[in-house]
Amino acid sequence: MFRITSTRLLAVKDNVASEAVTLILARGGSRGVKLKNLQTVGGKSLLSYAINAARAAHLRDVTVSTDHPLIALEALRSWYKTVLQLKSADKLNKFHVENEIFVLDKAKIFRRSKVTATDCAPSIWGALEFLASRPNATVLVLLQATSPFTRPSSVRGALSLLVESESLDCVFSVTRSHKLRWHEVNGKIVPQNFKTDSRPRRQDWEGELLETGGFYITRRNIVEQGYFQNNKRRTPDYCAFINVHRKMCAYGLDKLPVDQPLRTVTVQIEERVLEEIFREPTTSTTCVAHSPGMPKSIGWEIFKREDLLPYHF
Numbered sequence: 001m002f003r004i005t006s007t008r009l010l011a012v013k014d015n016v017a018s019e020a021v022t023l024i025l026a027r028g029g030s031r032g033v034k035l036k037n038l039q040t041v042g043g044k045s046l047l048s049y050a051i052n053a054a055r056a057a058h059l060r061d062v063t064v065s066t067d068h069p070l071i072a073l074e075a076l077r078s079w080y081k082t083v084l085q086l087k088s089a090d091k092l093n094k095f096h097v098e099n100e101i102f103v104l105d106k107a108k109i110f111r112r113s114k115v116t117a118t119d120c121a122p123s124i125w126g127a128l129e130f131l132a133s134r135p136n137a138t139v140l141v142l143l144q145a146t147s148p149f150t151r152p153s154s155v156r157g158a159l160s161l162l163v164e165s166e167s168l169d170c171v172f173s174v175t176r177s178h179k180l181r182w183h184e185v186n187g188k189i190v191p192q193n194f195k196t197d198s199r200p201r202r203q204d205w206e207g208e209l210l211e212t213g214g215f216y217i218t219r220r221n222i223v224e225q226g227y228f229q230n231n232k233r234r235t236p237d238y239c240a241f242i243n244v245h246r247k248m249c250a251y252g253l254d255k256l257p258v259d260q261p262l263r264t265v266t267v268q269i270e271e272r273v274l275e276e277i278f279r280e281p282t283t284s285t286t287c288v289a290h291s292p293g294m295p296k297s298i299g300w301e302i303f304k305r306e307d308l309l310p311y312h313f
């Protein structure tokens with residue numbers, strides 16, 4: 001498992017990273033939640049979180065691919081908070097079209113075709129359609145708007161990891177889980193990742209990696225073969241995994257605190273606590289909860305929420 005550090009972030013070779021293109025797929029016809037990409041969390045649309053993450057990660061070439069005018073408008077609004085106030089025709093005339101992509105300064109909107117925006121179309125179709133218009137791109141960064149907590153530093157770090165390591169074909173976001181899974185077989189429940197007579201203890205088990213869906217960074221040749229990930233071998237030889245914030249995985253979108261201000265300070269503290277426990281699972285709970293700069297109540301709140309009590313001592 002790789003950890004992204006700020007030193008690594010500084011080491012990004014901009015010339016290589018510049019061959020990377022970032023894509024946010026945001027179709028209008030989402031079935032489960034209508035116009036899902038425009039739904040808000042903490043007062044901001046899911047799409048704007050993805051755009052902001054891309055901008056904060058200093059990704060140079062970011063495109064939103066959509067088949068829906070409101071989504072295109074929201075993409076522009078997120079790029080330029082004032083775009084809705086652009087009343088002068090002069091400003092609007094600055095739009096131009098390049099290879100099917102509407103460009104307004106740095107904001108790019110790709111007109112997604114109906115075929116790649118249907119219910120049964122997988123993301124890879126949208127990615128392939130877009131890449132066809134970008135023959136010089138060697139790396140695709142796919143950001144999913146359904147993960148509003150994707151951290152810019154994770155994306156930037158993941159991209160540098162890929163561009164620095166020729167042997168890597170893809171880097172995508174995962175989280176580590178120690179949950180015991182069961183599945184149903186003919187009306188009976190059967191343990192899936194453990195045996196009932198030897199239940200793993202958290203501290204003796206490295207857990208499992210769960211794909212969070214936050215981002216997928218893949219070399220062009222792999223995408224052209226129809227995949228975001230290759231399955232040649234396990235990490236770190238071909239795929240690398242970034243441990244991203246557990247929250248993305250632990251909370252479904254439906255459980256997010258919709259339209260309530262996000263407590264970002266808590267998120268950072270939470271990450272510190274969890275990292276500490278992953279690094280040293282035998283650390284005492286009291287020790288972590290009382291570490292310098294850690295408000296006591298928050299420490300305990302995190303343990304409770306993450307089911308680390310009473311299992312973590």
Ligand SMILES: CC(=O)N[C@H]1[C@H]([C@H](O)[C@H](O)CO)O[C@](O)(C(=O)O)C[C@@H]1O
Pocket residue numbers: 121122123124142144146211212213214216228
């Ligand atoms: C890159 C990719 O395959 N994206 C797919 C994601 C991820 O599989 C999921 O986010 C992983 O958690 O799921 C969907 O959004 C979904 O099921 O509606 C479809 C989308 O095509």
